[in-house]
Amino acid sequence: MMAQATRSRSKLFWDVASYALLLLLAFICIAPIVWTFLTSIKFEADIVTREMHYIPPRVTFENYVRLWNQSSYPVLVLNSLVVTSVTVLICLFTGTIASYAFSRFQFRGRTELMLGYLVVRMFPAVLMIIPLFIVMRQVGLLDSTIGLAIAYTSFLLPLFVWMLKGFFDAAPKELESAARIDGTTRLGAMFRIVIPIARNGLLATCVFVAIAAWNEFLFALMLTTSQGSRTWPVGLQLMVGEFQLPWGMLAAGGMISILPVVVLFAIVQRAMVAGITAGAVKG
Amino acid sequence: MSRTFLPAPYGPPRTVWDRINPVRLIGELSETRYWMYLLLLPSALLITAVVLYPTLYGMQMSFREMRLNRPDLGTGFVGLRHYERMLSDPVFWVSLRNTAVWVTFSIVIEFVVGLIAALALNRNLPGTKVLAVLILLPYFLPNVVAGHMWALMLDPRLGVINDLLVRIGLLEGYKAWFADPGTAMAAAIVVEAWHSFPFFTLLLLAGLKGIPTDLYKAADIDGAGPFAQLRLITLPMLRTIIAAAVILRVIGLVNSPDLLLILTSGGPGRSTQVLSLYAFQTAYRDFNFGYAGALSVVMFVFLMVFAWAYIRITKVNQE
Amino acid sequence: MSTLTLRGVRKSFGLLEVLHNVDLELEDGGFLVLLGPSGCGKSTLLSIIAGLEPASGGDVLIGERVVNDVHPKDRNIAMVFQSYALYPTMTVERNMGFGLEMRGVPTAERDGKVLDAARLLQVEHLLARKPGQLSGGQRQRVAMGRAIVRDPELFLFDEPLSNLDAKLRVEMRTEIKRLHDRLGTTVVYVTHDQVEAMTLGTRVAVMREGVIQQLADPQTIYDRPANMFVAGFIGSPAMNFISGVLEAGPGGPAFVYEAGRLRLSLPEPAMPRGVAMGRPVILGTRPEHLTLGSGSAARLSGTIDVVEPTGPDTMVVAMIGGQPVTARLPPRVALRPGEPVELAVDTSALNFFDPESGERL
Numbered sequence: 001m002m003a004q005a006t007r008s009r010s011k012l013f014w015d016v017a018s019y020a021l022l023l024l025l026a027f028i029c030i031a032p033i034v035w036t037f038l039t040s041i042k043f044e045a046d047i048v049t050r051e052m053h054y055i056p057p058r059v060t061f062e063n064y065v066r067l068w069n070q071s072s073y074p075v076l077v078l079n080s081l082v083v084t085s086v087t088v089l090i091c092l093f094t095g096t097i098a099s100y101a102f103s104r105f106q107f108r109g110r111t112e113l114m115l116g117y118l119v120v121r122m123f124p125a126v127l128m129i130i131p132l133f134i135v136m137r138q139v140g141l142l143d144s145t146i147g148l149a150i151a152y153t154s155f156l157l158p159l160f161v162w163m164l165k166g167f168f169d170a171a172p173k174e175l176e177s178a179a180r181i182d183g184t185t186r187l188g189a190m191f192r193i194v195i196p197i198a199r200n201g202l203l204a205t206c207v208f209v210a211i212a213a214w215n216e217f218l219f220a221l222m223l224t225t226s227q228g229s230r231t232w233p234v235g236l237q238l239m240v241g242e243f244q245l246p247w248g249m250l251a252a253g254g255m256i257s258i259l260p261v262v263v264l265f266a267i268v269q270r271a272m273v274a275g276i277t278a279g280a281v282k283g
Numbered sequence: 284m285s286r287t288f289l290p291a292p293y294g295p296p297r298t299v300w301d302r303i304n305p306v307r308l309i310g311e312l313s314e315t316r317y318w319m320y321l322l323l324l325p326s327a328l329l330i331t332a333v334v335l336y337p338t339l340y341g342m343q344m345s346f347r348e349m350r351l352n353r354p355d356l357g358t359g360f361v362g363l364r365h366y367e368r369m370l371s372d373p374v375f376w377v378s379l380r381n382t383a384v385w386v387t388f389s390i391v392i393e394f395v396v397g398l399i400a401a402l403a404l405n406r407n408l409p410g411t412k413v414l415a416v417l418i419l420l421p422y423f424l425p426n427v428v429a430g431h432m433w434a435l436m437l438d439p440r441l442g443v444i445n446d447l448l449v450r451i452g453l454l455e456g457y458k459a460w461f462a463d464p465g466t467a468m469a470a471a472i473v474v475e476a477w478h479s480f481p482f483f484t485l486l487l488l489a490g491l492k493g494i495p496t497d498l499y500k501a502a503d504i505d506g507a508g509p510f511a512q513l514r515l516i517t518l519p520m521l522r523t524i525i526a527a528a529v530i531l532r533v534i535g536l537v538n539s540p541d542l543l544l545i546l547t548s549g550g551p552g553r554s555t556q557v558l559s560l561y562a563f564q565t566a567y568r569d570f571n572f573g574y575a576g577a578l579s580v581v582m583f584v585f586l587m588v589f590a591w592a593y594i595r596i597t598k599v600n601q602e
Numbered sequence: 603m604s605t606l607t608l609r610g611v612r613k614s615f616g617l618l619e620v621l622h623n624v625d626l627e628l629e630d631g632g633f634l635v636l637l638g639p640s641g642c643g644k645s646t647l648l649s650i651i652a653g654l655e656p657a658s659g660g661d662v663l664i665g666e667r668v669v670n671d672v673h674p675k676d677r678n679i680a681m682v683f684q685s686y687a688l689y690p691t692m693t694v695e696r697n698m699g700f701g702l703e704m705r706g707v708p709t710a711e712r713d714g715k716v717l718d719a720a721r722l723l724q725v726e727h728l729l730a731r732k733p734g735q736l737s738g739g740q741r742q743r744v745a746m747g748r749a750i751v752r753d754p755e756l757f758l759f760d761e762p763l764s765n766l767d768a769k770l771r772v773e774m775r776t777e778i779k780r781l782h783d784r785l786g787t788t789v790v791y792v793t794h795d796q797v798e799a800m801t802l803g804t805r806v807a808v809m810r811e812g813v814i815q816q817l818a819d820p821q822t823i824y825d826r827p828a829n830m831f832v833a834g835f836i837g838s839p840a841m842n843f844i845s846g847v848l849e850a851g852p853g854g855p856a857f858v859y860e861a862g863r864l865r866l867s868l869p870e871p872a873m874p875r876g877v878a879m880g881r882p883v884i885l886g887t888r889p890e891h892l893t894l895g896s897g898s899a900a901r902l903s904g905t906i907d908v909v910e911p912t913g914p915d916t917m918v919v920a921m922i923g924g925q926p927v928t929a930r931l932p933p934r935v936a937l938r939p940g941e942p943v944e945l946a947v948d949t950s951a952l953n954f955f956d957p958e959s960g961e962r963l
Contacts, residue, residue, distance in 0.1 A: 101322035127579035131337035183704030185310035215425035
């Protein structure tokens with residue numbers, strides 16, 4: 001009886017502590033986002049003041065409108081969309097089948113190759129960027145959205161393959177055997193049976209790669225040099241440096257650019273979390 | 284002597300279309316023994332082209348003179364000159380020291396906060412699913428935005444954090460966190476920890492879900508308290524996943540200069556100059572590709588040695 | 603006519619040979635069970651028969667046709683898998699008809715066949731559901747239905763009951779037997795469960811380390827096991843083994859055990875043929891061939907170790923010659939551990955094995 005009471009009291013203590021802790025952490029995690037949003041809807045005069053306004057005294061969408069109409073932001077966003085889409089497409093076409101091969105077949109060199117796909121993530125970005133710069137310039141892909149997307153596959157394709165493999169592994173191998181006895185080829189078994197089963201995982205993997213490509217900064221900074229292919233992270237950073245971008249507009253730019261990330265993350269959050277974990281754990 | 288196994292999935296081609304139908308042809312190909320290699324070929328070629336070739340190129344570049352802004356110097360072979368220069372380059376040594384500080388403190392904070400969050404979330408209390416989403420969100424935000432959000436909050440003139448700290452009396456007046464060599468690194472580490480601790484939460488949470496609850500029941504009966512359970516059950520059971528997470532995160536911290544580039548560009552002075560940032564700036568600003576290559580190679584070697592030693596020490600490969 | 607013939611089938615993965623020269627023949631309408639512990643090569647053999655994996659050597663014939671290089675779908679077979687391998691994205695109806703769909707069978711004909719099979723297996727009310735909405739037993743039925751729809755020459759079952767709970771397993775075992783009796787198709791059935799092998803098979807092949815140890819009808823395998831492995835693998839509780847020596851004594855031939863101190867007199871017909879006297883042998887006797895009784899000439903003496911009532915029988919483990927021997931005795935025997943016991947042996951059902959090779963003498 002006594003032990004029971006102590007135990008439930010201790011459980012209550014830890015429950016309360018957990019709630020308090022999680023609320024605090026959640027607050028710390030979203031406070032910068034909330035503050036940035038509040039800044040983005042303030043007038044510049046209310047941002048740069050002697051007395052700090054926690055709640056905007058007046059609300060305006062001027063910052064968004066000005067950023068969108070008077071800067072190159074729409075072009076930057078468009079470029080980022082192109083780069084992101086091309087990156088995802090390349091990963092989808094080359095990575096899906098590679099991941100499938102790793103998941104479904106035993107063959108000579110499999111372990112070594114899989115390890116290789118993991119180790120390439122250790123290569124310093126800077127070490128790759130410089131030669132990529134030289135090579136891209138030689139083949140005329142420097143300062144192009146396609147070239148940047150290809151460069152992104154250097155770290156996103158291995159990630160894509162590992163993450164997706166976790167989802168393929170979850171589908172029993174007997175399915176292909178059943179399908180082949182039913183009359184499909186291996187190709188048919190892959191496209192008609194296994195890939196449809198892994199479609200949620202495939203979606204989550206694509207979203208993860210899309211977010212990473214959308215967010216990427218360093219490669220883009222080095223490999224794009226003009227308006228024609230520059231992506232939004234680089235553009236935003238340069239605007240801060242060159243034009244002393246006002247805080248309100250910078251905040252608005254940040255909010256615009258994280259909107260797709262937040263939406264996508266919210267939609268596929270659960271499957272994606274499972275996938276990242278599977279890929280990382282087996283690695 | 285192993286036979287070739289080529290069972291024909293279709294009958295013999297009956298029409299011209301059968302002979303040229305790509306689906307049929309690829310389907311036919313998929314029954315050969317080389318199918319898996321064919322599936323791997325596109326990605327392997329791509330990775331060779333965008334990872335292996337550039338990396339090897341970069342490594343050999345580190346033994347050459349290569350300055351984009353000084354074509355007059357040519358691109359001759361200079362042997363180990365870049366590596367020798369590094370030994371007497373004070374910036375290199377400062378960067379090395381800063382890298383160690385940057386990685387160590389970031390990893391420790393991220394791991395501890397990440398573990399606490401994972402343990403709390405793993406209690407599966409009602410309503411914490413939503414909190415989990417909020418807590419994981421920072422990891423998915425772009426470096427550029429994360430950097431500017433914090434720059435805004437830590438701004439010396441209008442930063443909300445300064446304002447709060449002054450109001451509760453922890454600070455005399457507004458402080459320029461990123462302009463003071465004494466606080467710049469610490470401030471950057473806070474931003475980095477905020478951005479990446481969810482990575483640990485994510486992996487550790489998955490690991491926690493894999494621990495059989497019977498173990499905790501047994502420990503309860505044996506009279507082990509919560510801290511003893513953490514030390515004797517949870518952490519040992521998570522060993523592999525902790526090792527994997529730490530290695531992945533260390534690779535990220537050492538290799539990517541993004542956040543520091545955005546927050547401080549290595550300043551003030553050299554107080555936040557890390558190795559990856561130094562290498563990047565040597566390439567991007569000074570166009571000295573040869574020396575930048577050498578710096579990257581050294582960084583890569585350090586990482587390899589670290590990963591090898593870490594796996595050895597934690598003995599994760601025994602499982 | 604035989605439906606399935608294997609001639610010298612071999613399989614190796616690198617240097618490791620997992621199947622050595624497997625030969626067997628299965629008559630039309632027969633039910634062959636491949637039985638063995640895990641890792642004995644039985645599932646690999648089934649995959650080779652199905653064409654899912656190539657053999658490293660030898661021939662597979664289905665009917666009169668060598669099918670070594672024939673695609674699985676053209677071998678005229680159907681297979682039921684351990685995990686059922688139902689396509690989770692398709693309805694039960696489409697799952698069952700997928701093989702026909704792939705063969706271009708018109709929809710109307712397909713629907714008819716699917717419905718027939720579904721009726722036969724009592725799953726017609728599940729046709730519109732997805733596999734995820736079915737119970738384990740229902741999935742099992744659908745998986746069998748998918749095989750039946752195709753009306754193949756040969757059915758392959760890969761441990762189909764191992765994912766079911768004990769009660770359902772017995773039920774489905776009966777169901778499979780009933781289906782086989784009714785449809786009369788030829789079946790190859792892989793299992794590690796000796797009860798399934800005994801109840802279902804018309805022929806049983808006991809496998810170990812890639813070699814067929816014995817291929818015979820179930821009763822022969824039970825009564826006259828080819829070696830100690832088969833003898834020990836089939837039957838529960840397992841056959842008892844006692845090592846000793848055959849001797850020609852004054853009162854006729856006898857089996858002498860426990861370093862020559864105890865002897866079991868054997869009548870002439872029970873002696874293995876062509877075995878020299880004075881030779882060390884291992885005597886094998888099944889628990890049900892031991893009874894309580896000191897009257898018989900052929901008896902084993904020892905001490906009771908454990909008494910295990912099971913309801914219909916009581917298993918008594920006695921230490922005889924330092925070796926545990928189990929007897930299946932009637933219920934409610936009044937025996938206690940530590941007591942001496944005399945067990946009469948049914949000498950008409952004795953087995954003798956060579957201690958070196960383990961082969962039957």
